[in-house]
Every structure is written in C-alpha cells, then in structure tokens.
Amino acid sequence: MSDWQSWAALVVFVGAYALIISEKVHRVAAALGGAGLMLAIGATDDKSAFYSEHSGVDWNVIFLLLGMMMIVGVLKKTGMFEYLAIWSVKRARARPFRVMTMLVVITAVASALLDNVTTVLLVAPVTLLVCERLGLPVAPFLIAEVLASNIGGMATLVGDPPNIIIASRAGLTFNDFLVHLAPLSALLLLVLIALCRWLFRRSFVYDEERAAEVMSLEEREAIRDPRLLVQGLAVLALVMAGFVLHPVLHYEPSVVALLGAGLLVAVSSVRTGDVFGEVEWPTLAFFAGLFVMIGGLIETGVIGQVSKALADAIGGNELGGSMLLLTASAALSGIVDNIPYVATMAPITSDLVESVGGSGDHVMWWALAVGADLGGNATAIGASANVVVLGIAERNRTPISFWQFTKYGLVVTFITVAIAAAYVWLRYFTLA
Numbered sequence: 001m002s003d004w005q006s007w008a009a010l011v012v013f014v015g016a017y018a019l020i021i022s023e024k025v026h027r028v029a030a031a032l033g034g035a036g037l038m039l040a041i042g043a044t045d046d047k048s049a050f051y052s053e054h055s056g057v058d059w060n061v062i063f064l065l066l067g068m069m070m071i072v073g074v075l076k077k078t079g080m081f082e083y084l085a086i087w088s089v090k091r092a093r094a095r096p097f098r099v100m101t102m103l104v105v106i107t108a109v110a111s112a113l114l115d116n117v118t119t120v121l122l123v124a125p126v127t128l129l130v131c132e133r134l135g136l137p138v139a140p141f142l143i144a145e146v147l148a149s150n151i152g153g154m155a156t157l158v159g160d161p162p163n164i165i166i167a168s169r170a171g172l173t174f175n176d177f178l179v180h181l182a183p184l185s186a187l188l189l190l191v192l193i194a195l196c197r198w199l200f201r202r203s204f205v206y207d208e209e210r211a212a213e214v215m216s217l218e219e220r221e222a223i224r225d226p227r228l229l230v231q232g233l234a235v236l237a238l239v240m241a242g243f244v245l246h247p248v249l250h251y252e253p254s255v256v257a258l259l260g261a262g263l264l265v266a267v268s269s270v271r272t273g274d275v276f277g278e279v280e281w282p283t284l285a286f287f288a289g290l291f292v293m294i295g296g297l298i299e300t301g302v303i304g305q306v307s308k309a310l311a312d313a314i315g316g317n318e319l320g321g322s323m324l325l326l327t328a329s330a331a332l333s334g335i336v337d338n339i340p341y342v343a344t345m346a347p348i349t350s351d352l353v354e355s356v357g358g359s360g361d362h363v364m365w366w367a368l369a370v371g372a373d374l375g376g377n378a379t380a381i382g383a384s385a386n387v388v389v390l391g392i393a394e395r396n397r398t399p400i401s402f403w404q405f406t407k408y409g410l411v412v413t414f415i416t417v418a419i420a421a422a423y424v425w426l427r428y429f430t431l432a
C-alpha cells in the first residue's frame with residue numbers, strides 16, 4: 001500500500017470515529033459510510049473485506065450474534081424473562097443496589113462460562129423488565145452489566161473472543177486461564193461492585209409502593225407458553241454445552257449458535273418472520289462496517305506500524321514490556337475493537353516473548369489478554385458486548401449515548417487496569 005492510502009485510511013477511520021462519538025450521525029451510518037470510503041480509496045478490497053480471516057469481516061462474530069439473537073427472540077415469547085425479573089427482584093427484596101449487585105454477579109459468572117456477548121443478550125431483557133417494574137433508570141444497570149461481562153469474560157479461555165485468539169497462538173489451555181486470570185477477575189468484580197455503589201448512587205431510589213407491588217407477584221404466572229419454554233431451554237442447554245465442549249467438538253461458537261437457532265425454529269411453532277423481527281440488524285450492520293474499517297487500517301499497515309513501534313519500545317525488558325503491553329493494549333482496545341487488535345498483536349507478542357526469552361508463566365501473553373479485555377470497557381465501542389447492549393437499549397427506546405457509557409467506562413477501566421498492573425507485577429516479578 002502507498003503512503004497516501006495509509007494516511008487516507010487513518011483519516012477515514014478517525015473521521016468515522018469522531019462522528020460516532022459526536023452522535024451527530026447514527027453510529028451505523030458512520031460505520032457503513034467509513035467502510036464504503038475504505039473500499040473507495042483502495043485501502044481494502046472486496047476479497048480482503050469479505051473473505052480475509054486477517055483483515056475482513058469476522059463472520060464468526062456476526063453469525064454468533066445472529067444465532068443467539070434468534071434464540072433469545074424465541075425465549076422472549078415464553079415469559080421467561082418476566083419470570084427471572086420478578087424472581088431476582090424478590091430475592092433482592094426490591095432494593096435497587098442489591099438488584100444491581102445480583103445482576104452484576106450473575107453476568108460476570110455467566111460471562112466466564114459463556115462468551116460475554118451471549119451473556120448480555122440473555123441478561124439485558126431481564127434487566128429492562130426489572131427496571132420497568134421498579135421504576136428505575138435502565139442505563140446504569142445495563143452499563144454495569146456490560147462492565148461485569150468484560151471483567152468476568154477475562155477469567156476463562158471461552159469468556160472473551162480475544163482469549164481464544166491468544167490461547168491458540170500461545171498454546172494455552174482452559175486451566176491456564178483459570179489459574180492465572182480467574183483470581184484477578186474475581187478481585188476486579190468486587191472492585192466493580194464497590195465502584196457501582198459510588199458511580200450510580202443517584203439511581204438507587206427505593207420506591208416502596210412499586211417494591212410492594214413486585215413482591216406480591218407470583219413469578220410462575222409470568223410464563224405464557226410452557227411448552228415453548230421447555231423447547232427453548234432445551235435448545236439453549238444444547239448450545240451452552242456446545243460452547244463448553246468446543247475443545248472436543250471443534251465447532252466454532254457461531255456454528256453452534258446457528259445450529260441451535262435453526263433447531264429451535266424447526267421444532268417450535270414460532271413463525272420465522274417473528275423470530276427474524278427480534279434480530280438487532282442495525283447492530284450487525286455496525287459490526288460489519290467496523291470490521292471493514294479496521295481491516296483497511298490493517299491492510300494499509302497502520303495497525304502494524306503502531307504495533308511494531310510498541311515492540312521497539314519494549315526491547316528486552318520483560319517487566320517494562322509487560323507493563324507497556326498491558327497499558328497500551330487497554331488504551332488501544334478502547335478505540336479499536338479488541339478482537340482485531342488482539343489478532344494483529346498476537347504474532348508480534350509471540351516475537352516479543354522469543355526476543356526477551358519469555359518466562360514459563362507466559363506473563364506477556366497474560367498482559368496482552370488483561371489489557372485487551374479490560375480496555376474493552378473504556379468506550380461504548382471497545383468490545384462486542386458494549387455495542388450489543390447499546391443496540392438493545394436503543395431498540396427498547398432507552399438509548400445510551402456514547403459519552404454516557406464512556407464516562408463510566410473510563411473510570412472503571414483506569415482503576416481496574418491499575419489494579420491489574422499491580423497484580424502482574426506482584427505475581428510474576430515480585431513474588432515469583
């Protein structure tokens with residue numbers, strides 16, 4: 001690629017990102033417009049944009065979202081989410097902060113077992129109903145759950161897509177992630193709960209009348225279609241088993257989700273048109289546009305140049321390199337979706353490990369994973385789960401703006417990354 005195309009690609013990306021931040025243009029229009037300009041200036045082409053595993057649209061992400069949106073769409077018709085909403089509120093005695101804590105913990109734990117996008121797709125409808133019943137603002141609860149999903153997803157190999165990329169490149173196992181990152185994830189979850197109590201303190205308004213009304217409800221009466229519920233839960237259980245058994249079955253999560261969605265539509269009486277009507281098509285289009293724009297930066301060498309500059313700055317200092325890799329990954333993952341970022345950084349990190357004679361505990365790989373996973377919380381488009389929840393909120397007429405999310409995300413990211421840096425320093429360099 002020529003220098004002018006590299007600069008042009010950077011201008012297009014920055015311009016589109018500025019439009020997304022300003023919200024003067026809808027984020028889907030900005031992303032698709034930016035993708036079109038990347039193709040127009042030759043920063044990428046149809047083969048790279050649609051077929052390249054390295055710099056094209058990540059169809060595994062797109063079809064994973066599509067399949068899970070279809071399954072959730074069917075489950076919404078059963079009354080299951082109303083049931084869970086009433087159940088969770090009653091267990092928390094209708095106290096807003098207790099409700100948030102319960103939803104945050106459920107989200108984090110589920111995100112460690114599933115991927116974080118699947119988790120927020122399942123938890124968000126419950127949250128919307130809980131807030132409606134208690135007369136609470138939706139945005140703080142959804143934002144807290146997204147932050148929890150990215151923190152919880154860091155704990156395991158399957159919890160966050162970047163972890164899968166890192167595990168494949170570094171030869172790490174499911175148990176490796178549990179031993180090295182699960183303790184940090186648990187610590188940061190406690191920190192997040194404490195931060196939520198402070199950040200969203202004005203949202204915890206207890207309405208005694210509404211609380212009494214919800215406490216008097218019988219959750220079982222919310223189930224509208226028991227047969228469809230059994231069918232939906234059976235398929236969902238199969239899908240979850242498929243996710244967990246990925247090392248054995250070797251089916252990508254996107255394939256498992258699509259098979260599950262197809263099976264559920266086939267065995268149930270729900271009309272196909274109704275199921276597709278529940279899909280967040282604007283969110284899928286936004287992801288596609290974002291992937292093409294980032295692919296343009298990859299094809300023109302912009303991301304590669306940034307990554308190589310990072311490698312040069314690290315040199316042979318493993319401690320300094322780990323700290324720089326962690327903090328730089330956190331900063332860049334807040335701007336560029338962490339999936340393509342990690343895909344670009346993985347081979348560079350591999351070279352860094354070899355050049356510094358990396359220790360057997362894979363510290364530089366853990367630094368990359370922690371930085372990318374936690375950095376995804378920084379902005380509204382830093383991670384896939386963030387974008388999905390913003391789409392759900394907008395669809396339900398409770399939109400969350402870019403800055404509304406980001407002003408909380410930046411605080412949580414700064415504090416969690418600082419604690420993570422201390423954890424890496426203590427565990428791998430001081431106490432090792």
